[in-house]
Amino acid sequence: MTGRADPVAARSGPAVPAGTRRPSSPRRLLVLAVLLTALNLRTAASGIGPLLAEVRDGVGMSPALAGVLTGLPLLCFAAAGPLAPALARRAGLDRALVLALLLVTAGSSLRAVAGTAAPFLVCSALAFVGVALGNVLLPVVVTTHFPDRVGLVTAAYATALALGASLAAAGAVPLARLAGGGDAASGWRAALAAWAVPAALGVVAWQLVRQQRRRRRDTALTPRPVPTAPVRLDPRLRWGLAVFFGAQALQAFVGMGWFAQFFRDAGASAQQAGALVALVAALSVPVSMAVPVLAARLPSPRPLVVGVVAASLAAYAGMLVAPSGGAWVWAGLLGLGSGAFPLALFLVGLRSATPAETAALSSSTQGLGYALASVGPVLVGRLHGTGGSSSLLVVLVAAAAVQLGAGLLVCRPVRG
Numbered sequence: 001m002t003g004r005a006d007p008v009a010a011r012s013g014p015a016v017p018a019g020t021r022r023p024s025s026p027r028r029l030l031v032l033a034v035l036l037t038a039l040n041l042r043t044a045a046s047g048i049g050p051l052l053a054e055v056r057d058g059v060g061m062s063p064a065l066a067g068v069l070t071g072l073p074l075l076c077f078a079a080a081g082p083l084a085p086a087l088a089r090r091a092g093l094d095r096a097l098v099l100a101l102l103l104v105t106a107g108s109s110l111r112a113v114a115g116t117a118a119p120f121l122v123c124s125a126l127a128f129v130g131v132a133l134g135n136v137l138l139p140v141v142v143t144t145h146f147p148d149r150v151g152l153v154t155a156a157y158a159t160a161l162a163l164g165a166s167l168a169a170a171g172a173v174p175l176a177r178l179a180g181g182g183d184a185a186s187g188w189r190a191a192l193a194a195w196a197v198p199a200a201l202g203v204v205a206w207q208l209v210r211q212q213r214r215r216r217r218d219t220a221l222t223p224r225p226v227p228t229a230p231v232r233l234d235p236r237l238r239w240g241l242a243v244f245f246g247a248q249a250l251q252a253f254v255g256m257g258w259f260a261q262f263f264r265d266a267g268a269s270a271q272q273a274g275a276l277v278a279l280v281a282a283l284s285v286p287v288s289m290a291v292p293v294l295a296a297r298l299p300s301p302r303p304l305v306v307g308v309v310a311a312s313l314a315a316y317a318g319m320l321v322a323p324s325g326g327a328w329v330w331a332g333l334l335g336l337g338s339g340a341f342p343l344a345l346f347l348v349g350l351r352s353a354t355p356a357e358t359a360a361l362s363s364s365t366q367g368l369g370y371a372l373a374s375v376g377p378v379l380v381g382r383l384h385g386t387g388g389s390s391s392l393l394v395v396l397v398a399a400a401a402v403q404l405g406a407g408l409l410v411c412r413p414v415r416g
Contacts, residue, residue: 027145029212031153033205034141037097038157040104040202041134042165043195044127045073045253046281050172050260050274054188061117067381069121070257071374074249076128077135078371084136085359093141094213096133098206103130104199112193130199132370136362139348143358150349151296155289158342162284165256168195170278173271184270237351238364240410241344245369247403248340250376251312251396255280255334257377258392266323276331283335291339292346301350304343305407312337312400316393323390340403344369347410 048055048069056066088096107127114120138157146153172191173184180187259280263273291308295301315333318326348365352358376395383391 029205030141030145030209031156033097033202033209034138034153034157035160036198036202036205037101037134037138038160039164040101040195040199041131041138041161042256043168043198044104044108044124044131046165046256046277047168047172047192047195049256049258049277050169050270051176051184051188051191052257052261053264053270054176054185055120055192057185058188059114059117059120061120064381065117065121066257067378069124070253070381071377072121072124073128073131074253074370074374074377076125077132077249078367078369078374080129080132081136081370082363082367084133085140085363087133088137088140088359093137093144094206094210096137097141098203098210100130100133100137101199101202101206103127103133105130105196105203108196108199109193112189132366136359136366139345139362140359143349143352151292151346154345154349155292155342158288158292158345159285162281162288162338162341164198166278166281166285169256169260169274169281173274237410238361239368240406241347241351241361241365242368243372243406244340244347244403244410245344245365246372247399247406248344249369250373250399251403252338252341253373254376254380254392254396258380259334262319262323262392263327266327268324268327276327279328279331280334280338283332284338284341287336287339288342291342295343295346295350300411301343301347302408302411304339305404305411308337308339308343309400309404309407312340313397316396316400320390320393337400340407343407351410 052066052070055061055069056063061069084096087099091099104127107123107125107130110126111120111123114123139154142150142153142157171194172188175191175194176184176187178187179190184191255277260270260273260277263276264270268276291304295304298304311333315330315337318330318333323330344365348362349358352361376399380392380395383395
């Protein structure tokens with residue numbers, strides 16, 4: 001079984017022999033590749049929300065299909081994520097991550113020239129499959145190459161991921177207006193295509209890692225195979241983490257896809273709505289940096305579980321009562337609630353002792369979790385067409401309640 005009697009016993013990863021060297025130059029290059037990969041794991045999704053109205057008009061997308069679009073990342077994550085460990089075993093972690101970023105680059109570029117809804121959805125799915133592979137494989141890279149710094153490196157790449165989401169959300173409308181000569185409806189394609197550039201830079205970084213490994217034969221960069229031996233996961237732990245992860249993912253991707261539209265429906269301009277969503281993503285940067293480090297220091301992660309859920313619930317209540325008057329406050333609370341994602345990543349590392357367990361638990365947590373979460377954006381898309389923007393809050397409150405219960409369950413001591 002994967003769990004331990006005391007969760008805190010695993011907070012820093014496996015013990016490291018005395019005299020272990022400080023991170024070498026090759027390891028710093030590996031960290032850079034990890035951070036560039038993480039930077040690209042939300043841009044393909046978070047850049048859509050502020051421009052959803054323009055995308056719908058540009059490719060002739062119905063409200064129901066818009067719900068499919070905002071739920072598409074989760075569907076792709078659920079379908080493709082479980083394939084990542086097998087891909088890593090066959091090709092190696094570095095090659096698998098190169099492929100992941102190539103898919104993000106291609107999908108982000110091709111959907112910008114799609115003329116109708118169907119090819120736009122297909123090309124978006126291509127990018128999201130690449131993201132799915134990166135989602136599962138990055139925790140394996142961390143456990144394999146940085147067992148003495150699991151909390152620190154997890155915090156770093158969760159922060160890079162949040163930064164990418166923030167930049168994509170904040171830059172969506174300004175980039176579209178810049179490319180369209182002041183008209184976002186004319187420039188949204190260029191704004192979405194722009195995020196293929198950092199994905200291509202990630203490909204370059206991993207290629208440099210591979211070249212330096214071949215040149216130096218440095219063990220810090222040596223791709224270690226993902227073990228093929230089956231790993232037994234405690235059912236309570238497996239499903240508890242999947243439900244916790246799925247509930248936070250549902251809220252995150254509903255937010256990426258629909259919060260901007262929610263605030264626009266409440267009277268905000270497109271620019272202001274994009275800025276509100278960007279604030280949520282921007283606050284998630286320091287939150288992502290702090291949560292894994294703080295969780296590693298606490299006797300139990302339970303207070304953090306309660307804290308992030310309480311922040312989200314307070315935001316949803318405020319959005320229902322005063323959607324425009326307190327919009328900046330609600331966005332700030334949503335940013336604090338976004339700490340659920342790095343907390344979920346930390347819990348995966350907390351409950352696994354080896355790279356094999358990390359691969360199995362990461363794949364299970366993200367595959368099942370994203371499958372559970374995928375219903376949320378599609379449901380919200382349908383509700384938006386019939387019940388208005390406020391109907392999405394019912395879905396989000398229910399998800400937050402489920403998240404709280406699952407998080408408290410996972411934080412309980414597990415007997416080996």
